[in-house]
Amino acid sequence: xxxxxxxxxxxxxxxxxxxxxxxxxxxxxxxxxxxxxxxxxxxxxxxxxxxxxxxxxxxxxxxxxxxxxxxxxxxxxxxxxxxxxxxxxxxxxxxxxxxxxxxxxxxxxxxxxxxxxxxxxxxxxxxxxxxxxxxxxxxxxxxxxxxxxxxxxxxxxxxxxxxxxxxxxxxxxxxxxxxxxxxxxxxxxxxxxxxxxxxxxxxxxxxxxxxxxxxxxxxxxxxxxxxxxxxxxxxxxxxxxxxxxxxxxxxxxxxxxxxxxxxxxxxxxxxxxxxxxxxxxxxxxxxxxxxxxxxxxxxxxxxxxxxxxxxxxxxxxxxxxxxxxxxxxxxxxxxxxxxxxxxxxxxxxxxxxxxxxxxxxxxxxxxxxxxxxxxxxxxxxxxxxxxxxxxxxxxxxxxxxxxxxxxxxxxxxxxxxxxxxxxxxxxxxxxxxxxxxxxxxxxxxxxxxxxxxxxxxxxxxxxxxxxxxxxxxxxxxxxxxxxxxxxxxxxxxxxxxxxxxxxxxxxxxxxxxxxxxxxxxxxxxxxxxxxxxxxxxxxxxxxxxxxxxxxxxxxxxxxxxxxxxxxxxxxxxxxxxxxxxxxxxxxxxxxxxxxxxxxxxxxxxxxxxxxxxxxxxxxxxxxxxxxxxxxxxxxxxxxxxxxxxxxxxxxxxxxxxxxxxxxxxxxxxxxxxxxxxxxxxxxxxxxxxxxxxxxxx
Numbered sequence: 287x288x289x290x291x292x293x294x295x296x297x298x299x300x301x302x303x304x305x306x307x308x309x310x311x312x313x314x315x316x317x318x319x320x321x322x323x324x325x326x327x328x329x330x331x332x333x334x335x336x337x338x339x340x341x342x343x344x345x346x347x348x349x350x351x352x353x354x355x356x357x358x359x360x361x362x363x364x365x366x367x368x369x370x371x372x373x374x375x376x377x378x379x380x381x382x383x384x385x386x387x388x389x390x391x392x393x394x395x396x397x398x399x400x401x402x403x404x405x406x407x408x409x410x411x412x413x414x415x416x417x418x419x420x421x422x423x424x425x426x427x428x429x430x431x432x433x434x435x436x437x438x439x440x441x442x443x444x445x446x447x448x449x450x451x452x453x454x455x456x457x458x459x460x461x462x463x464x465x466x467x468x469x470x471x472x473x474x475x476x477x478x479x480x481x482x483x484x485x486x487x488x489x490x491x492x493x494x495x496x497x498x499x500x501x502x503x504x505x506x507x508x509x510x511x512x513x514x515x516x517x518x519x520x521x522x523x524x525x526x527x528x529x530x531x532x533x534x535x536x537x538x539x540x541x542x543x544x545x546x547x548x549x550x551x552x553x554x555x556x557x558x559x560x561x562x563x564x565x566x567x568x569x570x571x572x573x574x575x576x577x578x579x580x581x582x583x584x585x586x587x588x589x590x591x592x593x594x595x596x597x598x599x600x601x602x603x604x605x606x607x608x609x610x611x612x613x614x615x616x617x618x619x620x621x622x623x624x625x626x627x628x629x630x631x632x633x634x635x636x637x638x639x640x641x642x643x644x645x646x647x648x649x650x651x652x653x654x655x656x657x658x659x660x661x662x663x664x665x666x667x668x669x670x671x672x673x674x675x676x677x678x679x680x681x682x683x684x685x686x687x688x689x690x691x692x693x694x695x696x697x698x699x700x701x702x703x704x705x706x707x708x709x710x711x712x713x714x715x716x717x718x719x720x721x722x723x724x725x726x727x728x729x730x731x732x733x734x735x736x737x738x739x740x741x742x743x744x745x746x747x748x749x750x751x752x753x754x755x756x757x758x759x760x761x762x763x764x765x766x767x768x769x770x771x772x773x774x775x776x777x778x779x780x781x782x783x784x785x786x787x788x789x790x791x792x793x794x795x796x797x798x799x800x801x802x803x804x805x806x807x808x809x810x811x812x813x814x815x816x817x818x819x820x821x822x823x824x825x826x827x828x829x830x831x832x833x834x835x836x837x838x839x840x841x842x843x844x845x846x847x848x849x850x851x852x853x854x855x856x857x858x859x860x861x862x863x864x865x866x867x868x869x870x871x872x873x874x875x876x877x878x879x880x881x882x883x884x885x886x887x888x889x890x891x892x893x894x895x896x897x898x899x900x901x902x903x904x905x906x907x908x909x910x911x912x913x914x915x916x917x918x919x920x921x922x923x924x925x926x927x928x929x930x931x932x933x934x935x936x937x938x939x940x941x942x943x944x945x946x947x948x949x950x951x952x953x954x955x956x957x958x959x960x961x962x963x964x965x966x967x968x969x970x971x972x973x974x975x976x977x978x979x980x981x982x983x
Contacts, residue, residue, distance in 0.1 A: 291366040303395035304403035308425040312554040313371040322356035380726035388619035391571030398432035401440030428462040428553040450546040482557025512540040574662035580621040582686035598622040599684035632682040643669030693725040696741035697893040701766035716759035773891040774842030782882035786874040796865035797874035800858035806851040813853040830868035834875025891965040899932040901956040916940035
């Protein structure tokens with residue numbers, strides 16, 4: 287079956303930003319102007335297309351990434367835009383991570399009053415990791431205090447990026463009329479009567495000509511540095527005969543190469559600047575064939591290329607799992623080949639074959655059934671039972687493994703107890719489904735208390751989980767107070783020898799190991815190396831030893847929290863041909879690791895949060911005093927319009943309920959955002975009472 291749109295006219299993009307920058311409103315306007323919806327919703331009214339969950343509509347925030355397809359016509363050609371609206375709240379950063387993993391381009395939305403904000407930095411770094419080309423859209427230019435130049439400067443300074451200004455705002459704050467297009471050197475004026483559906487392209491007003499010419503010169507100079515031929519033209523006559531087509535082509539190449547990031551502006555809520563943004567998506571962001579093809583590993587561990595062709599062997603990445611009343615939906619990005627409904631796929635991670643029931647094209651929470659999915663497509667499979675986020679789906683005859691998605695570690699946890707015996711089984715099943723959907727959400731049973739412990743990325747994250755248990759799964763549970771997910775590490779090198787000699791069930795067991803543990807630098811994780819020879823310990827026991835050490839990582843020696851940033855080396859040992867087996871070596875390894883950590887000066891670590899607090903200047907002193915009282919470190923202060931911005935690092939344990947304190951200190955005018963920074967040693971004066979509490983004294 288032929289494509290309805292050629293691959294060079296595909297755009298797989300995400301909308302990403304800090305919370306409240308206007309992502310969902312921008313997405314809603316894009317869908318309306320592209321004809322995908324016939325009535326524009328509003329975040330404040332709780333009726334937008336991509337914020338379809340009840341929790342999203344009630345809170346006015348995006349919680350889950352929503353995929354939707356629309357079409358946009360440009361220069362007589364029809365382009366297919368597969369769009370994902372991602373969350374802005376740091377608690378749901380996994381949704382951004384897995385979306386960017388499968389997208390070819392993105393639109394980064396910034397609040398014109400604040401420029402780059404903390405979560406803007408986080409999502410930008412995520413896009414850097416996956417080498418995703420971006421367009422910047424400075425939104426809310428109609429707001430009081432909006433500052434276009436400051437916002438552009440913040441992209442350069444805080445993100446270390448090279449912004450390429452393609453538009454200027456036409457008018458300021460509430461008098462914003464539209465935008466000035468520096469590529470065409472025309473003004474685009476929007477009207478209020480038809481919600482921005484129609485606009486006029488006119489000459490630039492006289493009072494804006496000088497600033498526009500200056501900005502145009504800067505644009506041409508920057509573009510010329512990206513292309514030798516354009517540079518020659520520029521040097522000949524200062525670029526006066528450079529055509530729009532030439533300029534757009536160079537900007538496009540520079541954007542795809544991640545050398546520059548085009549900057550546009552407007553106000554999505556006031557219907558100004560969204561159609562030019564759609565034009566820019568088509569003009570400057572890549573098609574699937576414009577980015578390097580995905581590299582995978584074959585059965586022998588050799589690198590192979592997944593060519594972006596319909597007739598290549600099928601390969602796709604499952605990047606999101608969603609459960610609803612119709613069953614399990616597995617969202618996939620197809621990197622090569624085609625997938626037809628009713629056929630079988632091979633799950634490389636699970637080493638199992640599964641049958642594809644139905645294929646659907648998603649429209650947020652709605653779906654359209656399709657017969658096949660082609661290279662470059664994003665769609666969903668109904669009915670897969672084994673697939674989880676990050677799994678590779680391919681054809682069994684050509685098995686490949688795509689790079690998996692990394693998931694952040696939870697920093698906060700809650701204890702849950704079912705309210706009734708009837709709820710107990712339902713709770714287990716519901717939590718298992720939610721954990722499959724959200725890899726940043728973890729569930730475990732406390733060995734000592736028997737309680738169910740859920741862990742996530744923040745208070746809001748777990749609040750939403752509990753709410754979904756009640757609404758979607760009809761499970762009532764008692765909820766404990768939030769608890770910090772501490773970690774442990776060691777501070778010095780230690781060696782430990784352990785000899786296991788015992789009789790179990792009338793059978794002798796013997797294993798002898800010598801381990802060395804060493805501290806690693808912050809954030810390094812876990813490293814393991816077996817330095818023992820096969821004469822000391824046969825190779826058949828090596829996996830069991832590593833398994834024993836790995837199991838010991840989950841329960842530390844200070845307060846039973848997971849151990850991080852440690853290197854473990856097996857430096858010696860011995861075995862018995864009659865009495866040694868894998869079980870004996872696994873037990874010996876776990877015990878040797880535990881004893882070695884006790885000798886290596888273990889310490890307890892607490893999560894430190896990077897906090898940005900925006901307060902009126904009048905309240906600056908009291909807010910700083912409060913941060914210091916919470917064991918926070920002030921890292922810097924800047925002025926942003928009429929507000930002061932405090933950047934601090936504060937222990938998560940001291941931030942519970944901070945929103946109420948900040949409101950009280952600033953008469954409701956202050957706001958803050960925070961995200962995980964790192965793990966740090968707990969001061970001695972805090973550690974002793976904390977350990978007593980953790981141990982139940």
